[in-house]
Amino acid sequence: MVDDGMKQDEVLEVIADADSTFSDDLFGIVIKDDVLYKKQVLVQKALDDIGMTPFHWKLFFLNSFGYASDSLLVVCQSIAQPQVNLEFGRENDRIPGVSTASAVGLLVGAIFWGVGADIIGRRLAFNSSLFLAAVFVIIAGAMPSYISFTAMVALYSAATGGNYCLDASNLLEFLPRKKAFLTTILAVAWGFGYTITGLLAWAFxxxxxxxxxxxxxxxxxQGWRYLHYTSGGLVLIAAILRVTIIHMPHTPKFLITQNRDEEAVKFLTDIARKYNRTTTITVEQLSSYGAIQDVKEGNKxxxxxxxxxxxxxxxxxxxxYILLLMLWLLIGLGDPLYSYFRPYYLKTRGYQDNTTASNYIVWRxxxxxxxxxxxxxxxxxxxxxxxxxRRKGTLAVSALATMLFLFGYTQVRTPTQNTALSFCINAVETMFFAALYGVTPELLPTGSRATGYGIAVALNRVCNIFASIIAGYANVETTAPLFISASMFGALAVVSLLLPFEPAGKYIA
Known part of the structure; x- marks a missing residue:
C-alpha cells in the first residue's frame, strides 16, 4: 500500500536523520547539488521501506547474466586462441592477436556502455548488449580466416565489455541500503560463466x-568453433530471458538525476502496491526542493x-576516485602477468602442462x-x-591472500602443487574481484556512476593490452613477472585501506 505522504517537517527529519546517522555519507559530502542529495535520500528511504520484492530478485537474476556472459566470452576467446593459431598458421606470432583484439573490444565496450548508460539510461543498454554479443559470437565460430575471427572477437567483446559497470550500477540503484552487498554477490555469476566455459572446453x-x-x-x-556456437547460443537465451521475464524500467535514482520525478515516484508507488508494501514518497515532496541543475546541457x-x-x-x-582507478590499474596488470607467464614459469621448473594424455587432464x-x-x-x-x-577490509584481505599464494606459487615443483595452488589463487583472486565489482558503483554518485565505472574498467582493459604486448616481447624465461604480480597484489591491499570512504551501511545516492 502507499501512504498519503509525509509532511514537510517529517521529510526534513528523514534527511536530518540521514545526515546525523551517516555523518561520513559519501554523497552528503561529495555532491555539491544539495537538491539532488535531498531527493536521493528520499528515494533511498522509499527503497528501504519497500524492501526486497520478487521484482528485485528477478532483477538480480537477470543482471547476473551480464556478469556470466562477460566472463564466459573472455574465456571463450582465450581457450580458442591456441587452436585458432594452429589452424591458421599463426602460432609464432609474438603478440597474441586474439586476446589483444578481445582487450581492445572490451575497452571500447566499457567506454561505450558505461558513458551511454548515464546519458540514455540503463534500460536500452541492459536490453541490447547481450543480443549483440550473442550474434557476433555465433558468427565468430564460422569465420574462415584469422583476421575475420579476430574482428568478430573484437565485436563480441565490445558488445559485452560494459556489463560490469552496467549491471552493478543498475542493480545497486534499485536495492534497499541493507542489500547493497548483492552487487558483490553478482560476481558468483562471473565465476559461473568461467565454470560453464571450462566444462564446455573440457567437452569440446x-x-x-x-x-x-x-x-x-x-x-x-572444430572444438573452438563448437565452443563459440554453444556459448553464443547460451548468451542468446540469456538475452531473450532479459526482455521476457521483466519489463526493465529506468532506475528511480537515474530518473531523479534527469528531473523526471513523476516517473520515479510512479515506479516506487506501483511496485509498493503490487507487492503490498508501504512507501511515503510523493511528487510534491520531491518538487518542493526544486529542479536538479545542469541536467541536459548542450550536445553529447x-x-x-x-x-x-x-x-x-x-x-x-x-x-x-584516483585510488579506485589505481585498484583497477594494478589488477589490470597483476592478473594478466600471472596468467600469461605461468606456463613459461612451469617450464623453467621442469614441469610441463603437455605431458602424456594431458589434453584431457589439462581441460579437466x-x-x-x-x-x-x-x-x-x-x-x-x-x-x-x-x-x-567491511568493504575496504575485504578488498585488503583478499589481495593479501592472493599475494601470499602467488609467492607460494613460485615454489611449485610438481603437478599436484601446481593444481592445488592454482585452485587457491583462483578462489582468493575472484574474492578480490567480487569485492571490487561491488564497491566500485558504491563509491560513485548516481549521475556519474556508469561513466565513472566505465572509465575504471576501460583503464583496466588498457592495462590488459599492455600485458599482452609485454608477454610478446619480454624474456619469458625469467621468473620476475610472477614476483611482480604478487607485489602488485600487495600494493592493492595498501591502496584499498587508503580509500577515504567506507560505503558499508551508507545512503548510496
Whole structure:
C-alpha cells in the first residue's frame, strides 16, 4: 500500500536523520547539488521501506547474466586462441592477436556502455548488449580466416565489455541500503560463466582439436568453433530471458538525476502496491526542493564532460576516485602477468602442462579450477558488513591472500602443487574481484556512476593490452613477472585501506 505522504517537517527529519546517522555519507559530502542529495535520500528511504520484492530478485537474476556472459566470452576467446593459431598458421606470432583484439573490444565496450548508460539510461543498454554479443559470437565460430575471427572477437567483446559497470550500477540503484552487498554477490555469476566455459572446453577442446600446425585442417579442429556456437547460443537465451521475464524500467535514482520525478515516484508507488508494501514518497515532496541543475546541457560531448565532472566535485571525491582507478590499474596488470607467464614459469621448473594424455587432464583441471571461481564471492559475502573489515577490509584481505599464494606459487615443483595452488589463487583472486565489482558503483554518485565505472574498467582493459604486448616481447624465461604480480597484489591491499570512504551501511545516492 502507499501512504498519503509525509509532511514537510517529517521529510526534513528523514534527511536530518540521514545526515546525523551517516555523518561520513559519501554523497552528503561529495555532491555539491544539495537538491539532488535531498531527493536521493528520499528515494533511498522509499527503497528501504519497500524492501526486497520478487521484482528485485528477478532483477538480480537477470543482471547476473551480464556478469556470466562477460566472463564466459573472455574465456571463450582465450581457450580458442591456441587452436585458432594452429589452424591458421599463426602460432609464432609474438603478440597474441586474439586476446589483444578481445582487450581492445572490451575497452571500447566499457567506454561505450558505461558513458551511454548515464546519458540514455540503463534500460536500452541492459536490453541490447547481450543480443549483440550473442550474434557476433555465433558468427565468430564460422569465420574462415584469422583476421575475420579476430574482428568478430573484437565485436563480441565490445558488445559485452560494459556489463560490469552496467549491471552493478543498475542493480545497486534499485536495492534497499541493507542489500547493497548483492552487487558483490553478482560476481558468483562471473565465476559461473568461467565454470560453464571450462566444462564446455573440457567437452569440446579435448575431443575436437588438432595437435600440431603440421596437420590441422578445419575438419579436425572444430572444438573452438563448437565452443563459440554453444556459448553464443547460451548468451542468446540469456538475452531473450532479459526482455521476457521483466519489463526493465529506468532506475528511480537515474530518473531523479534527469528531473523526471513523476516517473520515479510512479515506479516506487506501483511496485509498493503490487507487492503490498508501504512507501511515503510523493511528487510534491520531491518538487518542493526544486529542479536538479545542469541536467541536459548542450550536445553529447558536453553531457559526457558533465558526467565526468560529477566524479571530481571535491578533493575528497577526487582522491577517492584516483585510488579506485589505481585498484583497477594494478589488477589490470597483476592478473594478466600471472596468467600469461605461468606456463613459461612451469617450464623453467621442469614441469610441463603437455605431458602424456594431458589434453584431457589439462581441460579437466581447467574446469575444476574455474569452479573454484564460484567460491570467491561467497568468501567475500560475510566480510562485507563485518564490523572490523567491511568493504575496504575485504578488498585488503583478499589481495593479501592472493599475494601470499602467488609467492607460494613460485615454489611449485610438481603437478599436484601446481593444481592445488592454482585452485587457491583462483578462489582468493575472484574474492578480490567480487569485492571490487561491488564497491566500485558504491563509491560513485548516481549521475556519474556508469561513466565513472566505465572509465575504471576501460583503464583496466588498457592495462590488459599492455600485458599482452609485454608477454610478446619480454624474456619469458625469467621468473620476475610472477614476483611482480604478487607485489602488485600487495600494493592493492595498501591502496584499498587508503580509500577515504567506507560505503558499508551508507545512503548510496
Amino acid at each position: 577442446m579435448s575431443n575436437y582439436s588438432c595437435l600440431s600446425a603440421d596437420n590441422c585442417p578445419r575438419s579436425s579442429n 560531448v558536453r553531457r559526457f564532460t558533465k558526467h565526468v565532472r560529477g566524479i571530481f566535485v571535491s578533493r575528497k571525491s577526487t582522491y577517492s 583441471n581447467y574446469a575444476i579450477s574455474n569452479i573454484c571461481g564460484l567460491v570467491g564471492p561467497l568468501l567475500a559475502w560475510p566480510l562485507l558488513d563485518f564490523k572490523y573489515l
